[in-house]
Amino acid sequence: MKALCHIRVDPVRRVIRGQRGWRRYSMTDFVHLHVHSQYSLLDGAASIERLVAEAVATGQRAVALTDHGVMYGAFKFYQAAMAAGIKPVIGCEVYVAKRSRHDREAKVDDDPYHLVLLAENEQGYKNLTKLVSLGHLEGFYYRPRVDRELLAEYADGLIALSACFSGEIPTHLLAGNYAAAEEAAAWYREVFGPRNFFLELQNQGLEGQRKLNRDLAALARALDLELVATNDLHYIKREDALVHDVLLCIQTGKTINDPQRLKFPTDEFYFKTGEEMARAFSEFPQALKNTVAIAERCNFHFEVGKHHLPDYRTPPGFEDKDAYLAHLCRENLPRRYPRVTPEVEERLAYELEVIKKTGFAGYFLIVGDFVRYAKAQGIPVGPGRGSGAGSLVGYLLGITELDPLEHQLLFERFLNPERISMPDFDIDFCFERRGEVIEYVKEKYGRDHVAQIITFGTMAAKAAVRDVGRVLGFPYGEVDKIAKLISHTAGSTLEEIVQNTPALASLAREDQQVGRLLQIAKAVEGFPRHASTHAAGVVITPKPLTEYVPLARASEGEATTQFPMEDLEAIGLLKMDFLGLRTLTVLRDTIALVKASTGKEYTLATVPSGDEATYRLLCSGLTQGVFQLESSGMRRLLVQMAPERLEDLISLVALYRPGPLGSGMVEDFIKARHGEKEVTYLHPSLTEILAPTYGIILYQEQVMQICHRLGGFTLAEADLVRRAMGKKQPEVLAAMREKFVQGAQERGIPRRTAEEIFHLMEFFAGYGFNKSHSAAYALIAYWTAFFKANYPQAFMAALLTSVMGNSDKVRVYIEECRRMGIPIFPPDVNHSQERFTVEGNGIRVGLLAVKNLGSGAIQAILEEQAKAPFTSLYDFCRRVDLRAVNKRAVESLVRVGAFASTGHTRRAMLAQLEEAFELGHRYAAQLASGQLSLFGPEDDFSATPEPGGGTEEEYPPSALLNMEKEYLGVYLSGHPLEPWREKFAANRIPA
Template sequence: MAGFVHLHVHSAYSLLDGAGRIEDLVRTAKELDMPALALTDHGVMYGCVEFYKAARAYDIKPLLGCEVYVAPRTRHDRKPRLDDRLNHLVLIAENEQGYQNLMTLVSRAFIEGFYYKPRVDKELLAEHKDGLIALSSCLAGEVPARLLAGDEDGALHAAKFYRDLFGPNNFFLELQDQNLPEQPQLNGKILSLAKKLNLEVVATNDVHYLRREDAVYHDLLLCIQTGKSVQHADRLRFPTEEFYLKSETEMAHLFNDVPEALTNTRTIAERCQVDLKLGQMHLPKFPLPTGLSAEAYLKRLCRQGLERRYQQVTAEIEERLNYELNVIQRMGYSSYFLIVWDFVRFARKQGIQVGPGRGSAAGSLVAYTLGITDIDPLAHGLLFERFLNPERVSMPDIDIDFADNRRDEVIEYVTDTYGADHVAQIITFGTMAARAAIRDVGRAYDFAYNDVDRIAKLVPTEPGVTLAAALESSHELADLYEREQWVRNLIDGAQKLEGLPRHASTHAAGVVISARPLVEYVPLQKTADGMITTQYPWETIEEIGLLKMDFLGLRTLTVIQETRRLVEEEQGDKGRSIMPLNDHATYELLASGNTFGVF
């Protein structure tokens, strides 16, 4: 492997801090003829699988990492002024064990150590150090921060600690040169410290955006993060325009007197070998009655369901059921159906309103006999192959609707059944849509609200519309863009930031259940209200082979449940689970228009 490698890189998943999109970073690294690239976002691993796939697609080696926050005392301490200063430390997975340890560290930082930021401490680092390469980080790292403060003994002690913890071949001191006034002297001290402790150094650039000219857009992003405008003198800002993905030539020019700092980056990249093995399935095991396999138990339940669902079981029904069971068994999804059957059964027993079925799952006779759905696929000519097709290997996907005021009870039941460390909800990211990006950038530039609002309203309201498309479709917007410099600045800034992740939240329905503790497959985090979520979005959850289910909370079902209660209370009539599809009175009501909130 030849060439310099960037080992300290932030993507847009360093939310409102990194301005580089993952594919852009990887593509640019390839264009710069770099053999590998690291991803080390602040405190999170949101983009690791996306980055891994992109790097493989561009035929460069992905180095999976994170710039973690280290608590000054312990991860449990949360006293103002004592515990709000955080030390940065870059960690890169050298192998699969390192990747596992990185996921554990990042997860426990959120779940156990969150205080403004997710924090590890030295105890956690000692527990999960194996397979990791550590770098001393930027000016906010413990070693450089102590050197800057004149605490050379403290810096020596910290460097010794990390050297002894990770091993002398797995802890490197970073040299950076973004033309900051304090860096020449600091780098001299770091080199002296490296010599004293027999440590190696690496050149890094703390990359936060793609090219030098993107610094202005990164500055806007920081304004959006802090809620301040570019006019604020005391706002958070990067002091130079040097935090971009520099070429090997540029880095060699900066560190021509320390060539080993460049070659060491390549050496580290050569050492790193992480294979994520995407596409393998890790389905949970349903707790079975003694002596029964999942296939046998599923078949028994379906047979029992046939007797309940049909007065007469015809040859056609038998043939369809056997066909579906054979496909399910061949594809290894028997446990999946048992899991869904179990929590739907729980919901019904608890009097929680469950939807009749939606999407392609309504085409499954197995789902119908198990009571997962209430729609007879044979009576309605629905195809099983739309749901599960042996020619198209993919995870089954049954969306289950529950009354929205009792959905959490079902999730709690699943958590109790499979274990709290095996169940989590799924993260999702809110991104900057076209209009929102205009408004955000307008605030960052401190443009007049009414002027920005007028421009934003020229963008069509259709879902997914881009600013490029808006400039094509709106002659007024295009004309203002050409004539008014402030509009050009506004739109240019918004286009650069459009589509970047703005915040993390919880998927409205997604729940993941795993065979082993989830942290072995995916990094986790805790939300402000104490909910555990994955750090990978649902697309990635499927790619790494985990079982994703949609537990949808529908207000409509809550209304139906309450309506039934009132009918029973007033008329003593419990009603039927499904009204006839040709009920004349129902059609008359719909035709009258005297309805509201019909789903």
């Protein structure tokens, strides 16, 4: 939208101001009402920014957005248009089922009609969101489809246009079926009303279009309907037709040289001026005037700046939500603080007052409720994330697990009464059980009030080059060569990257085709390529969601909003982040394995603090698998710092970031910590604030404390200083600097010293980290380190389970187990469970790690394993359900050595696999037919042949290792290079 800031229109004086000042423009009254942006995915080649800019540049007072079947870009379009002084008309070109939206017959229901709908008012917008949502949730068949039933129910407040060649009425007229066309037009007239249904004329030079327009005009006269002219806009300039052609090829997987590709027949689908439209529709001047009349009637505005919180129902006996929130906090005070100090009382009263003033008591109650539910169900919840850990109310409600007073975390960093915005607790849950919490929220607030949030995969620079290169027919190797020259260190856009990469710029100049490729790639860069579901975001509304936003159906089957997260927040909806953190799943599994193997019971809340073994492990830097602390750089930093308490870990998490690492700040911190560098302060009043970080401003909270204590700012004002420093706002900072200096002087600090302190804060602002977030993640790091140090088998088994789908990670952690002296036992049908487990002093590989073995097969094996050990491959095939455990699964088990406990070689069992499987199937068939009794004689199965007792010659070790690698993803019993380890060591070559 920045690009539009310099453009302003004065429609009264009919002048436009651009970068070169005011100039007069010529305007024929016309408004584009049928428009497709980049949110008609891989079809619309008109970005919202260019669309609005072109409306401004051509003097059009309004413009509509009517993407195909979706409203993804509606709010962004609204914002851009309003910022530029253009009236936005919100609409959608919906698909209308030829029969019912519930019909899904191939070659009948896969080619729906088109219909353009525009929101005339707030009711029209709500009905439009309902129609678009139901098209996705109920009528989706290749495309989201509504039908006549839905149109009749939700027509109020909508203006309908009969659309393009694919509209119902044009389709009938083109087929010569005038009676059907008249019937359809009469139906739409009846449903929407004669003033709200228009027959749409288009003229892009298509064959049959002029006759169609005359037929539509005749129909309009017969039924007393009005005409409207549109251009079915898909791109901005005529020359953008090529870009649109390329987008369609990306969508359909075709190349631009394919004569059979989907392609628009002409290059006329661009943003035409009023004059161009007047020439195209000289026979129908009223159709042009009607575009302006319709735009004037469309007056929907998004309600921005108001919050729409769901209703949290308080129990009887409480005056309001604020009273109930205060009650819960005071009820939990003794649990958190056995001795309630005046500091605690004062902080609690202050936070409750701010929450009451800002109207967010319901928000805290909602979050506290679903976190409480999760913990009651045994679902691990993180100790906090982001600035939310600075809230004492959050701590008392159990939302966070860090004492904000002990760690000097600030509430204003989370909820600032001077700059009111929706608070935002980001909650980490066990990765595998996050869905249960979302399900609880849906049940509590209503399924039509809760949805996950859409996100878009966009075409980044490299992806755009690869896509466009394929479409233009470039050989893969050549496109790959061009793409590899693209480095995001050279710029944030492809334009900047080309300018700053001499080899790429030279190639574009010297090779015309490469230059063309890059130009088209620049045009599509940043366009959304596909929609998906945000990893964590969930929205909860007080009224049904479709009162606010349209919905879609995600590939997983769940409903998602059609507006992305930032748009939902802008219109005041409650967005929650339900984050799935695998580390919490690892901790859950570790705690279960500790109990199973030792009998000791832990919860995250009962992990002891200050454990010596834990800090010995941390100081050693042997922290593979420890949350946030396993990178090689972090491990080196651990050794250098030698942490002794949680505060040290908090500092470590804050320090290990690109800014501090590249500034010399980390080295100064470590030297000061070990007494190798003197710690100095610009003024003694800084000592208490900066002593924990050895005179360095490491945390954003320290900036706030300095402003508060030295400058006399309230903490809320201090947070505004922090924000201004982070955003580098010179005008704002100049005023704040003077206020700080004056406040410091009033407290006895010389002006020059105060100025130096403010300059110091500005310098460190670029490096300062949110201490609340650092503290929360340091605590999770400590928990994982505790279990690795004290229960290494349980921790590593849980860790290996968490990465079973990543063979590289499995290999790394198995190597770590070997370094720790923990034996790894192979999968075994008699000893393995589904996941990795503790067995004696070692770890047994879980069956889920074996290729071709699904959960159904594993459950079938474990059911029989629990009854009695398997004695052979034949016994196994006789007992397990071979419908669940197919031959590929059994072969995989044999090849990884999972039958070793039966005493037979892999070679022998592979030789007898077919026979064993066939006998197993025959046994199951006879048992099912009643020819065998479960408790009777087993016919010839009691005498089935068995392998020869394990004396058969086994495969050579190299072959066994290769089988393990193929079916487990790792070498388990050894390594192919093991025989050469000593020779490598002698020559100082890493093995």
